[in-house]
Amino acid sequence: MTLRALFVILVFALLPLSAAAQDRSSVEQQFQAWLRNTVWPEAQRKGVSQQTFDQAFNGVHLNWQLPDLVPPGSPAQTPKRQRQAEFGSPAKYFNRGSLDGATVQGRRMMRAYAGALAEAEQTYGVPGRIILGIWGRESAYGAAKIPHNAFEVLGTKGFMSTRASYFTDELIALLQIAEAGHAPSQAMRSSWAGALGQPQFMPSNFLKYAADGNGDGHADIWRSEADTIASIARYLRQHGWQTDRDWGFEVKVPDAVSCTLEGPDQGRRISDWAAMGVARVNGRAFPEHESRGEGYLLMPAGRHGPAFIVTPNFYVLKDYNMSDLYALFVGHVGDRIQYGLGDFSAKWGTVGGLYRSDVAVMQRTLEAAGHDVGGADGLAGFKTRRSIGRWQEANGQRATCFPDAAMKPQLR
Template sequence: MPLRVLALLAALAVSAPALAQDRAAVEQQFRGWLEQTIWPRARAEGVSRGTFDSAFSGVSLNWELPDLVPPGTTRQTPRTQRQAEFGAPSKYFNRGSVTGATSVGRRMAGRHASTLAAVERSTGVPGHIILAIWGRESGYGRVDIPHDAFEVLGTKGFMSTRADYFTDELVAALEIAEAGHAPERAMKSSWAGALGQPQFMPSSFLDYAADGDGDGRADIWRSEADTIASIGTYLNRHGWRPGRDWGFEVTVPRSVSCTLEGPDQGRPIRDWAAMGIDRVSGRAFPEHELNGEGFLMMPAGRNGPAFIVTPNFYVLKDYNMSDLYALFVGHVGDRIAYGMGDFETSWDPVGTMYRSDIAKMQRGLQARGHDVGGADGLPGFKTRRSIGRWQENTGRAATCFPESGMTSALAG
């Protein structure tokens, strides 16, 4: 056997126990962090020692969670994106997800008509929007939520890219447990730490959970009425504007630059219409919307549907900071309420790119003076329009969406 192969095998034999030792040492640091950092904060918020010990009984670090930065390591942009909301638009709007959320949503609209009407009267949020969020978050309570909330929040609070945020959420989860809000053994979460049927982060539960069935409790785990009321309350307190829609699919002529996208470039909807932007299928914008502010939104640049959205679209983004998420909710809500079909414009195939490659592209744009919103590997609106501006400045046709060939061009 060649010497190089023997050396490699020897190194691997040594590295496996070394890795186990390193993880064991980190686990010890984790236990110390819980005692020295989390327990004093929890105690100050009224959490008892019994609740604290019960929450972390048998809990260890979950090394499979994304965006971890173990002690002694440095943060790196991951190659792939685990969260669907930041992936390819066409995949996010797969037919199964859209039609499933729509068909069950219509049944739920009938089953909970009185609750939805009451919540709409009190919050101003349309029932079909609440239903669409509920469907996306937990499949109307049917999706399994598999993780231990204290394991997830503990891991991410101790060693993630947003450690301070998750530390605060961990303390909030302990407050929920102390107050007895959750049914026994119900503190399960998503891999991001979200709880119950509306998938509230713990702090959101403390701030926005509402009693929709009049029993004096806000139970987002078992009560569908409380889930509906809690979602409506959340959107209301984040600024939902009653009487306004979320947005409209439009056609954008080539004379209108895709670099005009973004919530900081709003103008009255009548002005967008005067520029030649029309609703699809020739339908006019509602008269009452014309003087209201609208924003161009092109989540796939020139490679897919375009929209004029209202401030309510950005309220939906407060629920989940993703253009695709907010668009999914608005679209499914329209299908539930009005029987609308697919988008008029299809999503063109776009090449799969690693987050790390998009981050390189973003750094190249930053070096040229563009504000991309951070080199995180996620093509948000600032990155999309920066790509378009770079394309226009260099004589290229503006698509406002990352493509694999751009990485090398921007690295130079």
């Protein structure tokens, strides 16, 4: 190859990169203008000073590595991969390391912070084991590294993400936190979604629910374990935690009970579930006070994994993170910490390996047939799971209530 030919190849190879760099430079300029013209007036209206605003965004640029970004002029698309663990394979989410690590360290924290946990339970009615389950999952009891500049994350996602208005509101709340001096100067670090501190509160949740657990007049979710414990408990209480109910029970669901009965909108008395043949895996009867209360069938992997009867408290846990697997992990780890329980009786099947775009195609096909799948977002939530089961039953198939690759040719 001649030197001239090599030069021509290199020039053409670099053209797309130059165009992309120019496009990103233009978008960056739009971002800085958006900060000045949209974010600053609203922040000022909420009492944020010019000094706080300028310090917050000093050196901040768009972070193009964040998920679910929609640059100006780009169509919104369902991503092929979902980075958040809560929406992946159940077996992977409940892996040995995560379960054992959260349990072993949780027992240490239960001993170390027994007083703060007891105080939180007395004040808010939330059991210490549940607080520990959330604390462990969110930040490994404060040990997890929080990687991102929170202003960069929320600025980027407020400017160009699939939920831009939500993240813009969170950005304003973050500026209010900075203005009030709630956080130490080095603490404005967050997850890829903008969550803060040991309980991983979004900024608006900090403003609503952060609590002073050690009585020093401050709610410090960054450095104070007592404040972290109290803040998690207060959040759950404010979202409706019922002190006289557990979160749920692993059960066996007979074949005669359809998996399409899953969901918080299809609840019935737990005694009625028992009369249908749904039984606890440990062979014990449901507690009498629980039997009188309402329960809901939960099958996160359809017929391919463990099944549960859960209480309203399960959906309070889900308010913390809108994932069935998250709420289930928290409740399960809490039980392991306090009661020494082992793994679930049923094993997780090999499910959850489809692209979100594949699941979204199935969802749109089901919607066209009149099913309520909860939105074509590519995630197999309970509405999608039971819609698949209803479609299977209508087509003479055994209902498994979970999307799999074999369905793709039929649901497209």
